[in-house]
Amino acid sequence: MLLHRQPDLTVIMDNVNKAHNLSAIIRSCDGVGIDEIHAVSYRKSIYAKQNAAAGASKWLTLTLHPDIASAYRKVSACGMQILVATGKEGSRDFRAIDYTVPTALVMGAEWDGISEEAIKGADHAITVPMFGMVESLNVSVATAVILFEAQRQRAEKGMYKRQQLEENCFERMLFEHAYPRLSREFREKECAYPRLDADGRICSNEQKNAGQ
Structure with a gap:
């Protein structure tokens, strides 16, 4: 899993x-190898939900920001x-974008959509073309569609190898x-982690310090 992280x-x-939606987005992010995602909260109630959603996956980090400007920085x-999006x-067709370069995808709220501030500060506006009666996809579905296009491009370039x-x-x-458990103990003690051998075991000369 770590070898495939992007x-x-x-x-x-x-x-x-x-x-x-938060949990579904987190699952899609993990599925394409994303290690850290970001969330902007203007309302305390949303902040609490986002903070709770951070526990939906132990495999990635969710960083919270007070406004879009700090996330963009x-x-x-x-x-x-x-x-x-x-x-x-x-807006450009999402498939016309090169995702093999460093990329941050911004998805908008269900209530208000993407904020004007977010649009103004972005490099490109993209869209998922729709040919039915509905105007847009659910935010978590749209995120997955775009991310797996990014995964396809990156896989073709060998970035997962x-x-x-x-x-x-x-x-x-x-x-x-x-x-x-051990990592929590070492962080609490502000100690460096012991080295691991090729099989993932704590090196024998460091087992004593690790409490093994």
């Missing part, structure tokens, strides 16, 4: 508020292009997933 691909949820600092005129995580991040996450 640290330069993420999702920003702009005030998404329904718990089932975070992903822009990582060199990501920012894409907003919207049905507004002039080579490690994308930096080595120190890979080793940290490996220990935390393999030894969740």
